[in-house]
Amino acid sequence: MAESTIWWLLAGVAIVVELTTGTFYLLMLAIGLAAAAVAAQLGASTITQLLVAAVVGGGAVVAWYFIRGRHPAAASASTNRDVNLDIGETVNVESWNPDGTATVKYRGANWTVVHRPGNPPSSGLHRVAEVIGSRLLVDKI
Template sequence: MAESTIWWLLAGGLIALELLTGTFYLLMLSLGVVGAAIAAHLGASVTLQLVVAALLGGGGVVAWRSVKKHQPPALPAGANRDVNLDIGETLHIDAWNEDGTSSAHYRGANWTVSLRTGAASSPGLHRIVEVVGSRLVVEKV
């Protein structure tokens, strides 16, 4: 079996494993293995093929880790507008209960509403900042 065929089989195995686990790092390693397969097609020695695989795969992992490190952490699903389209919407609160909750009619249903930590309870227009179960967490607009 040719060396390039072995590299291509390894690349396919890494890609299949990545699809099963969902880790992007395996995809970076598979790029290194693809680089080694191309080096094998070009007639490079086994040592050079291994160096290409290590540099491309390891470099891809380091680069991806660096990109992920400099990104802000993802918001929890209850406060992430990409997950929950209610975040950022407004609703009117008529009055607050003594326990810091209220009830509001929103999207055709009655919801329990609570204030974001540290916010003062006053009637008026409020913005939804988080959804916790069936409770809307709001702040004054």
């Protein structure tokens, strides 16, 4: 079996494993394996093929790591307005219970409201900062 065939098979296996696990870095390593296959088809020595696989695959992993590091992490779904349209909406809290919760009518249903830690509970308009299960975490406006 030709060396290039072995490299292509290894690249294919890396892609299959990446598809089953969702590890994007394996796709970067598969690029390195494919580059080694091309080097083998061009007649490079085994050592050169290994170096090409290591440099291209490792370089792709490092490049992707730095590209991902520059972008800020996405907000969690419970605080992200793009995911949960309740974030930023206002509710009127008439009174607080002794346990620090309140019940408000919001979107046609009763919701349990909890004030953000560090803020004293007070009645009036509040803005929804986060949705935790069926509870609204609110800030005083």
